[in-house]
Amino acid sequence: MKDTLIYILKGIVKDPDEISVVEYDENKNKIFEIKASEEDVGQIIGKDGRTIKSINILLNALAGSSKENFILKVIR
């Protein structure tokens, strides 16, 4: 799932090379920490968090039946 996330992110940002994702588990949740260039942070989150929410919804749909939740954190 991490690869898919990185692929989506690289598709929507200005500096694809700046993207890095760290994955870890916490309380049965899967957490992805996204690092991006300062400019792209806003793009990834989107207006009212719409884009990051959309990415989360999409990831959960793709992962399907496995019931773990994804939490996305965007950091600079």
Next chain:
Amino acid sequence: MIMKTVEVSGNSLKEAVNNACKSLDATEEEVDIKIIDEGSKGFFGIFGSKNAVVNATLKPKHYERKILDFLNTISENFGSEVVFEVSMRNRTFHVTINGDNISRLIGRHGKTVAALEHILNIYANRLTDVKVNVKVDIGGYKDDRKEIIEHIAHKAAKNSLSNNEKIVLEPMFSYERRIVHEVITKYKNLKSYSIGLEPYRKVVIDIVNKKYDKPKRNHNSRSQFQKSEKMNYNRNKD
């Protein structure tokens, strides 16, 4: 539509075309080539040689392929097979998705389709210099939904007229409410408006009473209501 164009040179015509494709990340089939200068090898390839120059413009095909690649890569982890089709008309990419298990890609109340559409919109606009739109349809979900909503609207309108009373429908999404409003405009004696806060905003169908109808005042109070509603909505967001 204005497509991305580059001017590229090379030692030979073939090399110039190759360079153009490379810089646009496209195949030869996906570009229109206009020759500016055929170039010349010169005398024994040493004296007076001139580079070939071409203008390369991307065809819609290129963008369609790019979006297709994007979708196929994303869906690698999906499990069951999905088939994507992308076609471009005017400035809109129409994406249709079919396959087994696609209900999972539609999501509850079409939540996942909307998410996918949003991401594809950003992706497509990254590719092009002009503003483009992406519309996603999964297994005819949108058409089905539209038919159902229209049916509900007509039924409610008839009920409202025969009982002479106003009817409040179930909560709907904004595009669904719009379908209802469109249907109601066909009924001369009915009017429709929306009440409540997202995501529980719903349509009210009411009888037009000329005596008491004050459209101007209604309009003002409505816009004011919407303003405060928007503020509330932002505050309530998680």
